[in-house]
Structures are given as C-alpha cells and as structure tokens.
Amino acid sequence: MxxxxxxxxxLFAFAPAITCMLLGASTWxxxxxxxxxxxxxxxxxxxxxxxxxxxxxxxxxxxxxxxxxxxxxxxxxxxxxxxxxxxxxxxxxxxxxxxxxxxxxxxxxxxxxxxxxxxxxxxxxxxxxxxxxxxxxxxxxxxxxxxxxxxxxxxxxxxxxxxxxxxxxxxxxxxxxxxxxxxxxxxxxxxxxxxxxxxxxxxxxxxxxxxxxxxxxxxxxxxxxxxxxxxxxxxxxxxxxxxxxxxxxxxxxxxxxxxxxxxxxxxxxxxxxxxxxxxxxxxxxxxxxxxxxxxxxxxxxxxxxxxxxxxxxxxxxxxxxxxxxxxxxxxxxxxxxxxxxxxxxxxxxxxxxxxxxxxxxxxxxxxxxxxxxxxxxxxxxxxxxxxxxxxxxxxxxxLAQAVVDTKRAGTGFCLTVPGESVLVFQPDRGKPFTLTLEPGRYRGLWHDVWGEHETAITVTSDGTPQTLTPPRGDAAVLFLQRIR
CATH class of the missing domain: 3.20.20.80 (Glycosidases)
Known part of the structure; x- marks a missing residue:
C-alpha cells in the first residue's frame, strides 16, 4: 500500500458527512x-x-x-x-x-x-x-x-x-x-x-x-x-x-x-x-x-x-x-x-x-x-x-468498592463509596440538584465533562438532603471526599 x-x-457517499481534512504534517x-x-x-x-x-x-x-x-x-x-x-x-x-x-x-x-x-x-x-x-x-x-x-x-x-x-x-x-x-x-x-x-x-x-x-x-x-x-x-x-x-x-x-x-x-x-x-x-x-x-x-x-x-x-x-x-x-x-x-x-x-x-x-x-x-x-x-x-x-x-446509588443524588447519576466519597453527574446544564451524604465534612471539586474549569467545594452534611448548584451553566461533575 x-x-x-x-x-x-x-470518500463513499453512504459514509457520514465527514470532511476529508487534508492538513499538513505539522497539524498532525x-x-x-x-x-x-x-x-x-x-x-x-x-x-x-x-x-x-x-x-x-x-x-x-x-x-x-x-x-x-x-x-x-x-x-x-x-x-x-x-x-x-x-x-x-x-x-x-x-x-x-x-x-x-x-x-x-x-x-x-x-x-x-x-x-x-x-x-x-x-x-x-x-x-x-x-x-x-x-x-x-x-x-x-x-x-x-x-x-x-x-x-x-x-x-x-x-x-x-x-x-x-x-x-x-x-x-x-x-x-x-x-x-x-x-x-x-x-x-x-x-x-x-x-x-x-x-x-x-x-x-x-x-x-x-x-x-x-x-x-x-x-x-x-x-x-x-x-x-x-x-x-x-x-x-x-x-x-x-x-x-x-x-x-x-x-x-x-x-x-x-x-x-x-x-x-x-x-x-x-x-x-x-x-x-x-x-x-x-x-x-x-x-x-x-x-x-x-x-x-x-x-x-x-x-x-x-x-x-x-x-x-x-x-x-x-x-x-x-x-x-x-x-x-x-x-x-x-x-x-x-x-x-x-x-x-x-x-x-x-x-x-x-x-x-x-x-x-x-x-x-x-x-x-x-x-x-x-x-x-x-x-x-x-x-x-x-x-x-x-x-x-x-x-x-x-x-472504584473496586463503589456502588451505584441513583437515589442519593437528584440527578440519578451517582457512584459512591458509602461514607467515603461520591461522584455525581448532572447532565442538565446548571440545574440544581439534591444530594444526601452521611454526616460529616467533605471536600472536593466541581468540573465540566472535560475535567476543566475546576471549582473547589467544601460541604458539611447532617445526613439530610441538601441542594447544590453547579457553578457554571454546563453539564457538571461533582466529586466529594469525606474529610477525616
């Protein structure tokens, strides 16, 4: 070849409409x-x-x-x-x-x-x-x-x-x-x-x-x-x-x-x-x-x-x-x-x-x-x-101990190690959601789907649901780790 x-x-006509981008070697x-x-x-x-x-x-x-x-x-x-x-x-x-x-x-x-x-x-x-x-x-x-x-x-x-x-x-x-x-x-x-x-x-x-x-x-x-x-x-x-x-x-x-x-x-x-x-x-x-x-x-x-x-x-x-x-x-x-x-x-x-x-x-x-x-x-x-x-x-x-808990977060997208950490995804841009955590203090990050635009967050929980709002108007990821 x-x-x-x-x-x-x-480029065959039945393929999706993807342009052949004939760019130079420096671009690649x-x-x-x-x-x-x-x-x-x-x-x-x-x-x-x-x-x-x-x-x-x-x-x-x-x-x-x-x-x-x-x-x-x-x-x-x-x-x-x-x-x-x-x-x-x-x-x-x-x-x-x-x-x-x-x-x-x-x-x-x-x-x-x-x-x-x-x-x-x-x-x-x-x-x-x-x-x-x-x-x-x-x-x-x-x-x-x-x-x-x-x-x-x-x-x-x-x-x-x-x-x-x-x-x-x-x-x-x-x-x-x-x-x-x-x-x-x-x-x-x-x-x-x-x-x-x-x-x-x-x-x-x-x-x-x-x-x-x-x-x-x-x-x-x-x-x-x-x-x-x-x-x-x-x-x-x-x-x-x-x-x-x-x-x-x-x-x-x-x-x-x-x-x-x-x-x-x-x-x-x-x-x-x-x-x-x-x-x-x-x-x-x-x-x-x-x-x-x-x-x-x-x-x-x-x-x-x-x-x-x-x-x-x-x-x-x-x-x-x-x-x-x-x-x-x-x-x-x-x-x-x-x-x-x-x-x-x-x-x-x-x-x-x-x-x-x-x-x-x-x-x-x-x-x-x-x-x-x-x-x-x-x-x-x-x-x-x-x-x-x-x-x-x-x-x-x-991750070996993580479980799915669709009820813990109002978004329905939640992976958690109970009592230790939580990863929540909010696909609805900028929309507030409820989150229930075991009692304690948690520290973590907000970021977008690309892991960028990070914002630090600290949360104190008494074990009851609380409402959190993503800091940007995009789909958002929240990670929280319990502070010992």
Missing part, C-alpha cells in the same frame, strides 16, 4: 504523544478479573478499572484498496489514545481477505494479514494463492503479539477480537445484493479459497453464516485451533481481554459461548486467565446475560441516555458501535461511569471508508476528551 502522501482520497503533529500523557495512566497490573461485589473489573493491585477508549476498524489488519489506501500508522494511533488519556481499545479482527459490504461490488477492498498461509495450488477470489487452513502464517501472529505488547507499554488494555460477523454475510440485505461487496467471497472457509475442501456455505445461499455455528465439527475444530494459537501468542500478557466475535448473527450465540468455554478450559492450567466477552447487535442484552462471558457489550437505546444498573454478574462495556455508532455526545461516558459501566467509542479515526483523512475528525474531540476526563475521575474513588 502506498504512503499517505501518494494516496487518493476515496498536534496529536503527538508526550511522556506525561502515558505516565498519567496507572500501570497495567496483572490481568483484569471479576471481583465479587465490584461493578468494574479489578486488577492485581485491587484497583477497580474504568475502561474507555477509541477503537477503529484497521488497528490490527490493513484494510482498503491496495496501492491506494495508506498503511495504518499504529504508533500514531497509540499517541492519539495517549493524547486523550484513553486506556482501552478493541483490536479488530477480520476473517476475510476481499470485499466490503458498504462499498460497490467492484471495489477490491482487501484485508491483510490473515492467519493462514497462502500455498495454493490454485488461486482464490482475490487472485492470490488459495489458503491452506492447516498451516498458520506466522506474520499474522507476530504482528498481533507486537501490537498488543506495544499497547501495554502505553498502559492500554486490549480486547482481542477473534471472529468477525461482517466477514461471513453482507448483513442488512435480503439475501446477497449483487451491487454490494460480499465479504463471504473472500473468506478462507469459502470452498473457492482453500485447498482443504472446506465449504462454509452449507446451504449454498452465497453467504457463510454456518461458519459461526456448531453445525459442522470440521469448522469448529479449525476455529478452536486458531483460538488456541492466539491464546498461545498472547496468553502471557496481562493487558489482554478476549472478545469472541463482533456482531455475530442471531444464530451464533451457542457457538460464541462454546468458544468462550473453550478459552476458559485452555487458560485454566495457564498462569494467567483473562476476561472473556460476548458482545451484542443483533444479539440482545438479555441473550448475552445467559452466556458464560465475564463481560458483555449491550444493545438498546436506553444505554445512550439512561444506562441500566449492571445485572447478571457481568461487567458492562457500553460500546457506541452497538447502540449509536455515529453519536459523539460528551455526556455519554459520564452517564455510563456513574451507572457502573465502562464506555468505549467506535471512532471513525482515519479510516478508508471515510476517505483516509489526514487526521481524525476534530468534531469528535469533545467526547474523546470527556472519556479521558471520566477515566481520571474514576481513579479518585476506590
């Missing part, structure tokens, strides 16, 4: 990393785990961890038109996360080598590297040698290891995606639309593309959703072999979480749960065990809660403005990708934090679909900044 200076900006330098940014995040300390009674994941030092970060589609594999789309600059992406104080990413995995459903069928969108060697004999749909599904391509696994290790150096947790729902079907179409790219055409389990005789399209309808079921033991054996190889590659790293599949189809739940239990069985005898996630859309939240997953990414518009309290023993990671993908409301991370949920952003960043712009869209900076501010605020509390 060519460098950015030589690329042609391809504004996103450069600084040691202070990375150092401000707590160091990674052992794999995250589920601690009884804690709303959030807890690390080996007993700290509760609010996960938040921008994730984007090409942060592991290259995707785009060869010779036209610039290579993904992973170091610049990590600097971008550091700049905003983010501590988490989903590392996207694509199973197919060719085609994208969001572009016309004649656009040769490619994904590379893939985990299997291309040995032939014969050529696959993309004109390259066919895959041998019994031979791994170490280039894929070396890149995977290097990227997760580098993220760790930046104090970033990585949810490693293992499978991709958009690789086996077009989605959103009634059958295959010949005018759109069909990812199944480029999938290694398409019988046209492998030398092993594997045909993932059991009903011959032009898509391969059967691959994400337990319908054929041959598929499952190959997938388990791949998962075991990924676990071998990354299993000693403590910044890893597993995500079984992005947006698997409605019939994939049993298969996803099988893969989660397979990982759990592998890791049971290993020194480190990592959290396993099963994520939503089109699978619903209630379905996800029935699985053996440690964490889920729920679906439903209520998570946008009024996130429910976590239930079912799962840790909740609210992902805009499954709820409102192009929403960048800076109050959203705070609504999630004060309801006991982590929050991550599906970030267009500089993707091929958006025309490979020379910098991320600055219109999204407000939510990116708010995410980092929420992460820093979460570290003021003993």
């Amino acid at each position: 060519k460098t950015r200076s030589a690329k042609r900006c391809r 330098c504004a996103f450069a990393d600084t040691p202070e940014r990375a150092a401000s995040k707590p160091p990674i300390a052992g794999p995250l785990h589920v601690a009884p009674g804690s709303l959030f994941f807890v690390d080996a030092d007993g700290r509760g961890i609010f996960l938040t970060g921008s994730h984007t589609w090409a942060n592991f594999q290259e995707r785009g038109v060869r010779g036209e789309t610039p290579d993904f600059d992973y170091d610049a992406y990590l600097a971008f996360l550091d700049r905003f104080g983010h501590n988490f990413m989903r590392m996207w995995m694509w199973e197919h080598a060719l085609r994208m459903q969001f572009v016309p069928a004649d656009v040769p969108v490619r994904y590379e590297p893939l985990p299997y060697r291309r040995t032939g004999p014969g050529t696959a749909a993309d004109g390259l040698p066919k895959f041998d599904l019994e031979q791994f391509d170490e280039t894929f696994f070396r890149r995977l290891r290097a990227r997760v290790e580098t993220a760790r150096a930046h104090r970033i947790y990585v949810a490693v995606m293992l499978f991709q729902g958009f690789s086996v079907e077009q989605k959103g179409t009634d059958g295959v639309d010949p005018h759109k790219g069909n990812p199944w055409e480029g999938h290694p389990f398409n019988v046209r593309n492998n030398v092993n005789g594997i045909d993932g399209d059991l009903n011959h309808d032009g898509e391969g959703i059967e691959v994400h079921t337990l319908a054929d033991p041959r598929f499952t054996r190959l997938q388990e072999r791949f998962v075991a190889k990924v676990v071998d590659t990354l299993g000693d790293l403590d910044n890893v979480l597993w995500e079984i599949c992005n947006e698997g189809h409605r019939g994939s739940l049993a298969w996803q749960d099988h893969m989660a239990q397979f990982i759990r069985q592998i890791e049971k005898s290993r020194p480190l065990q990592h959290p396993i996630g099963i994520t939503g859309a089109p699978l619903g939240t209630n379905e996800l809660l029935t699985t053996s997953a440690d964490w889920i990414a729920p679906t439903g518009k209520q998570w946008l403005t009024d996130p429910p309290r976590p239930s079912g023993g799962k840790r909740i990671v609210v992902d805009t990708d499954h709820i409102a993908p192009w929403n960048h409301d800076p109050t959203w991370p705070w609504r999630c934090l004060t309801r006991g949920c982590s929050f991550i952003l599906m970030d267009g960043y500089m993707d091929f679909r958006l025309g490979s712009p020379d910098r991320p869209n600055p219109e999204w900076d407000d939510v990116r900044r708010a995410m980092g501010a929420a992460r820093r605020a979460s570290e003021r509390l003993d």
